[in-house]
Amino acid sequence: MMNFLVKTNDLLDKINGYIESLFGRMKQLSDFTYVKVDRFIKQSFALAVFSGIILMVLVLIVSLIKFN
Amino acid sequence: MNDFTNMNILDGVLGSLFYGDFSGLLIAIVIFIVLTFVGINFSRKFSSANEQFIRSNPTTISNPIVFNVSAVFIFLAAILSLLASIVGFDTSYFFESLVGLIVQIINTCLLLTFASVYFSPAKMNIRIDENSSVAEDFIAFLSFGLKLLAHFSKLIASALVIIAVIELFYAVLSMLGDDAYASIQLVTSSMGKFLVGIFAPVVIYIVFLFSYPIFNYLLAILQIPKINR
Numbered sequence: 001m002m003n004f005l006v007k008t009n010d011l012l013d014k015i016n017g018y019i020e021s022l023f024g025r026m027k028q029l030s031d032f033t034y035v036k037v038d039r040f041i042k043q044s045f046a047l048a049v050f051s052g053i054i055l056m057v058l059v060l061i062v063s064l065i066k067f068n
Numbered sequence: 069m070n071d072f073t074n075m076n077i078l079d080g081v082l083g084s085l086f087y088g089d090f091s092g093l094l095i096a097i098v099i100f101i102v103l104t105f106v107g108i109n110f111s112r113k114f115s116s117a118n119e120q121f122i123r124s125n126p127t128t129i130s131n132p133i134v135f136n137v138s139a140v141f142i143f144l145a146a147i148l149s150l151l152a153s154i155v156g157f158d159t160s161y162f163f164e165s166l167v168g169l170i171v172q173i174i175n176t177c178l179l180l181t182f183a184s185v186y187f188s189p190a191k192m193n194i195r196i197d198e199n200s201s202v203a204e205d206f207i208a209f210l211s212f213g214l215k216l217l218a219h220f221s222k223l224i225a226s227a228l229v230i231i232a233v234i235e236l237f238y239a240v241l242s243m244l245g246d247d248a249y250a251s252i253q254l255v256t257s258s259m260g261k262f263l264v265g266i267f268a269p270v271v272i273y274i275v276f277l278f279s280y281p282i283f284n285y286l287l288a289i290l291q292i293p294k295i296n297r
Contacts, residue, residue, distance in 0.1 A: 023136070023140060026139070026140065026143045026183070026187070027139070027184070027187040027188075029143075029180065030139070030143060030180045030181070030183040030184035030187055031184050031187070031188070033177055033180035033181055033184065034180070034181045034184035034185070036177075037177050037178070037180075037181045037223070038181075038223075041222060041223050041226045042222075044226060044230060045222070045225070045226040045229060048226065048229045048230045048232075048233045049104060049108065049229060049266075051233045051237075052104070052229065052232065052233045052236060052262050053101055053104060055233065055236040055237060055240055056097050056100055056101070056236070056259070057097070058240050059093075059097070059236075059239070059240055059243065059255050060093060060094065060097055062240060062243045062244065063093055063243070066243065066244075
């Protein structure tokens, strides 16, 4: 009986260890995404701003053609 | 109020356009470009100020378990929603499903980014201190949302600007069609969204400036019993 309880406890510890390592992997993946998103945001912001300005100039050109 | 102002600007721009007068639109575009560049300058300064706010306002928690559990739930929500989107991909509606999947991938990346901060509360200047009282823990949890807003001010700004640019692109395409009024309306709304995005760090700074002192006062009250101890 005592032996069974010890084995069950060991099994629980093992499962707990697996879950902990899974959480570690989750953290790694989240941190990786955090770094990538941060880098992407820095690059895409400048691109989006210039695209916005170019599109506004395009709006003016299209309006000139369309409404004139 | 905002809609009313938008409509007035819109009516002014449209009215002048239909009469062949482009000066209104030209002035609007020049103001837009000037505001954009001034806004970027302010935005950069205020983004650094927001980060400085976080650095100069440390909080403590006795145990990070609540943040870790929240991080696991956010992570699982991100992965499960992505899996649901992949499983639900319908080839008979390929384009709609593809757009839905791309939006879901972006959503998952954003959720994982948030999860990363929850996994490491130190990024928000939250120190793990065993001597932290329950009240200090509570203040750390309450102030976390505000710190999150300040930390991601650049991300929020970029997201709004990108959404506005996509809308603007769609507006330019639809301007070539028949419904000029709707497309000009879309142009003005996306211009507004664009400028809101540019100035988002400034707005977040003001929100932080007027809201965070409440937590400082509460923390100061908690320090009183520790004086002369």
